[in-house]
Amino acid sequence: MLGIKAVLFDLDETLIDGQAGLKATHNAVAKRLRHYLVKCGAKVSEESIRAKLRALDDRMNVATEYNRDAWWPVLLGEIDAGQKISRSLVKELTRLYWATYAGASKPYPNAEPTLVYLKDKGYKLGLVTDTDGKKGWKKRRIKRFRFTGFFDTIIIGGEDTPHTKPDPEPFLLAASKLGLRASECVFVGDKPFTDIEGAKAAGMRTILLKRRDWGVGERADFTINSLAELPRVLGDTE
Ligand SMILES: [Mg+2]
Structure with missing residues (x-):
């Protein structure tokens, strides 16, 4: 790919296995919420909570509403068990969500080898990821990964910049931190x-790593199905 000096990455579902993370997370939250609702006398199955949470997770992601505290009253409304949710349970569910997700979303096996390859090739590397909805939480989550050390810059949209993706701000800040256009x-x-x-929108070239079909959105310059295809895409077009 002619004139490219840096490869910037998204985190969740790009470098780490977010689907495995979400599966464990939805199970844990559904289990906790059912326990609470049954204690309140409601009749609801864990599976129905899980299904509603899965759908809500997608909707909130499309709407870029990342603060989980805002999710739980909506979820409870959709379960329609007639229960209000307390502030302390909201906080507990958000903590449970992120603790479970962080523990279950491991790097894809080819993430680190791909970063090592690109670094060896002389590319600068960056991570441009969005906030988890609470300041500082995403940074803590990122720090756990060994590959964090490979990045020349890490930008958290919505924390390091006023707006999250798809605003061009976080992308432009990453480029400027690398001293590149x-x-x-x-x-x-x-x-x-x-x-x-x-x-x-920021003026970068784009590669969509297709992990699933979102059914919405922009066409990228290239589409790949695995990180392993990245060297070929970057090299073949020189
Ligand atoms: Mg992602």
């Missing part, structure tokens, strides 16, 4: 409506 960067991400739309 946006046109010298290529962005790799899994969500067409945040990663691809935002990077494109």
Whole structure:
């Protein structure tokens, strides 16, 4: 890919296995919430809570509403068990969500080898990811990964910049921290409506890593199904 000096990545579902993380997370939250509702006398199954949470998770992601505290009253309304949710349970569910997700979303096996390869090739590397909805939480989550050390810059949209993706701000800040123009960067991400739309708006080239079909959003310059295809995409177009 001619003139490209940096490869910037999204985190969740791009470098780490968010689907495994979400599965464990939805199970844990559904279990806790059912326990609470049954104690209140409601009749509701764990599976029905889980199904509603899965759908809500997608909707909130498309709407870029990342603060889980805002999710739980909506979820309870949809379960329609006639129960209000207390502030302390809201906080507990948000903590449970992120603790479970962080423990269950491991790096994809080819994430680190891909970063090592690109570094060896002389590319600068960056991570452009969005806030988890509470200041500081995402940074803590990122720090746990060994590959964090490979990045020349890490930008958290909605914390390091006023707006999250798909606003061009976080992408442009990453380019400027690397001392590069946006046109010298290529962005790799899994969500067409945040990663691809935002990077494109910033003037970067884009690679969609297709982990699933979101049914919405922008077309990228290239589409790949695995990180292993990245060297070929970057090299073949020189
Ligand atoms: Mg992602």
